[in-house]
Amino acid sequence: MTTALRRIVVVGNGIAGLTACDTLRAEGFDGEITVVGAERHAPYSRPALSKALLKLGDELGAHELPPATHEAMELLGVSATGLDVGARRVTLDSGDELPYDGLVIASGARARRPDVEAPVLTLRELDDAIALRAALSGCPEVVVLGGGVLGMEIASGAVAAGCRVTLVATAAPMSRQLGGFLAGMVERAAIARGLRIVTTPSASIVDRGGRAAVALADGTLVEADVVASATGDHANVEWLSASGVLSDGALVADGRGRVGDGVVAAGDVAHWRGASGVRRIPLWTSAIEQAKTAARALLREDDVPDLDFQSYFWTEQFDLAVKAVGDLPLVGAPEVIEGDPSAESALLRWTHADGSRTAVAANWRIPIPKLRRLTLAA
Ligand SMILES: Cc1cc2nc3c(=O)[nH]c(=O)nc-3n(C[C@H](O)[C@H](O)[C@H](O)COP(=O)(O)OP(=O)(O)OC[C@H]3O[C@@H](n4cnc5c(N)ncnc54)[C@H](O)[C@@H]3O)c2cc1C
Known part of the structure; x- marks a missing residue:
């Protein structure tokens, strides 16, 4: 671990910020962590908002996550408004400044x-x-x-x-x-x-x-x-506009989430450099995996491999639950492994031009690791 790191600031208290805090602790970081979160709520499951939470008969609890155990100082209802990477300081909307040795940018996105x-x-x-x-x-x-x-x-x-x-x-x-x-x-x-x-x-x-x-x-x-x-989103990068960390208005991280000296990024706010180019992957499990890698890279720098993660997507709508492991969108018709797509229940697989595969379960009960195995070469 980089011994100089004693104070880490995490901007964003969504799933990427939460996962970064948990990972820092799991990796043995025992210094001070401060999380800055614009929302007044503890982190919650955002995917539940458009699924379980819209079911009117159900209780309003489907979005809740277990209470945080990372023992960070949480500044909720507070926004970061500026970043000085030279002085290693984050400015808050209160006018206060937070000095840091390491910074995790996890400020997500907002609705257009x-x-x-x-x-x-x-x-x-x-x-x-x-x-x-x-x-x-x-x-x-x-x-x-x-x-x-x-x-x-x-x-x-x-x-x-x-x-x-x-x-x-x-x-x-x-x-x-x-x-x-x-x-x-x-x-x-x-x-x-x-x-x-x-x-x-x-x-x-x-x-x-x-x-x-x-x-x-x-x-x-x-x-x-x-x-x-529901016409898309904007990455929350405005507070970084004078910091010099943006390229053409985008926050671009390398394959480990690094965007600068002592600064990493994860989740919906960031474009990541990966095998399929530089792109934002605004998905829940991608935010989690990016945050784990970025937190480790902040502590251990080069001693961390690039993130190698096959993206996982799911949706629940109109009585259909669709899970997909691998790249999207899917061109052409699939191989039907089991079931019948016309009966709204099937296990399907697509093979892309480069030989990679995407496995899809539509109203089909299958554990995700097993779905993932279906994408491996025969
Ligand atoms: C309704 C909905 C349903 C979804 N369903 C799915 C799904 O089924 N499957 C799936 O894979 N993905 C889904 N997603 C996407 C998934 O929720 C996101 O990819 C994920 O939440 C990204 O996490 P994040 O922590 O990077 O960002 P966010 O969840 O956006 O969290 C960032 C946090 O940072 C805060 N913040 C922003 N700016 C500042 C600032 N300047 N200072 C301090 N705090 C700041 C924000 O208020 C926010 O709380 C869904 C998204 C939505 C909106």
């Missing part, structure tokens, strides 16, 4: 919001989920803009709550993320359960005298009681 005054719901934080849950409770008519995974999960929650729901997308829902075959399977399940899907070359949210509506490319307006927007 339309530029209108009228009320539009987005879903990124626990408070957003509570607001959305409350809005759905009266069975309003809902329109969701955005055909990605999050838009479809919101639509699924709204349909399950008994709402009439229209989803507006600029391509077949989730086809860009999952590929046509898998996206088609979910789309059929969604339509069978009552979702109305409108595809249009472009769409935006407009303000109609204080009420939001979705405007389609041909000028048609889709109006509803509740308008939700």
Whole structure:
């Protein structure tokens, strides 16, 4: 371990920040850790917000994680506003400065919001989920803009709550993320359960005298009681803008999460350099694995291998649970290992042009390590 490290600051109290703290302790770091978290809540499961938390009959506890054991000083409801890498100091919104020997940047991402005054719901934080849950409770008519995974999960929650729901997308829902075959399977399940899907070359949210509506490319307006927007996210990098650690506005980490001297990054905030290039991988298990590697790299520098992690994706919507190990999207039709995709229950495998594989379980009970083994070469 680098003996000079006595004070480590972690900016971001999401799963990447939490995992970094836990890993530092597991690796034997017994110095001071300070976590700065803009949200007032303890870390929670963000994926639960668009799944279990939208089930109106259920208790509001599905997102909770076990209490932290890392014994860091937690500054909650506090934001980092600046970074001086030369002086090794983080500035807070209170004006206070936190000196550090090592810094973990784990400030995640936030929902992209339309530029209108009228009320539009987005879903990124626990408070957003509570607001959305409350809005759905009266069975309003809902329109969701955005055909990605999050838009479809919101639509699924709204349909399950008994709402009439229209989803507006600029391509077949989730086809860009999952590929046509898998996206088609979910789309059929969604339509069978009552979702109305409108595809249009472009769409935006407009303000109609204080009420939001979705405007389609041909000028048609889709109006509803509740308008939700799920059109992507922005990495939370603004507080780093004067620090010199950004490249073209992006926080780029190497294969161990290092972005500079004594500074590492992990999770949704960071672009990582990996076998498939430099990219952001905004997935829960990727944030965990990146945070473990980055925390170790902060303590042990070169004595840590590059992260070698096959990404794991899952979604739950319209009574379908889909798990995928390996790269997405998936081109063409799969090999059916077991089951029947047309019956919404199958174990599937795709082999990519480079020989790598992605294994998918759709409504199929299989432990993740076993699903992972299906991606290994025969
Ligand atoms: C509704 C929803 C459902 C999802 N479902 C899935 C899923 O099914 N499967 C999957 O793999 N992934 C899913 N994801 C993605 C997954 O949740 C993220 O990849 C993961 O949470 C990223 O963790 P993170 O710690 O990097 O960032 P975040 O979870 O964004 O946490 C970062 C924290 O840092 C705080 N912060 C930001 N700026 C500052 C600052 N300047 N100072 C201090 N604190 C700051 C933020 O408030 C936030 O609390 C979902 C995401 C959402 C929003």
